[in-house]
Amino acid sequence: NYCGRLLKTVISIVLGFGMDPDLQIDVITELDLDNTTTGVAQVPGLYNNSKAYLFQDVERQIQVAPQVVEKVIQLFRNKTEFTILATIQQKTLTSGVILSIHESDLR
Structure with missing residues (x-):
């Protein structure tokens, strides 16, 4: 149960340092959490102009869209x-x- 837990996250998957932006995935942007998920609020990030999110009060499972999953698969291939x-x-x-990165819905 995640009730009352605080988690501010700024997450970015980067497949290399200083790489082409096409080889990067900004998970926060791809999740599109703004006003779409119960118990999630945007808050100031730890760094200038960065986004962070406060997860609280409810248990949730957040997933990216299928096209983002496909992009991740292609980048990892x-x-x-x-x-x-x-x-x-x-x-x-x-x-x-x-x-969490896994191959299918069954673990």
Whole structure:
């Protein structure tokens, strides 16, 4: 249960440092969380002009759109490594999944 848990996240998947923007996925932008998900509010980020989101009060499962999943699959295909950059601030003694990547709905 995620009730009362605070999680501010700024997440960006980057497949290399200083790479072409076509090789990057901004998960926050792709999730389109603004006014669409119960218990999620946009708050000031940890860095200038950055977005962050406050997750509170309800349990939720947030997923990106199918076209974003396909873009991630294409970017990961034939890659031996990738980098995930995440900046988080979380209340002490709480837990949650920051990012989960799996092949199908069945784990």
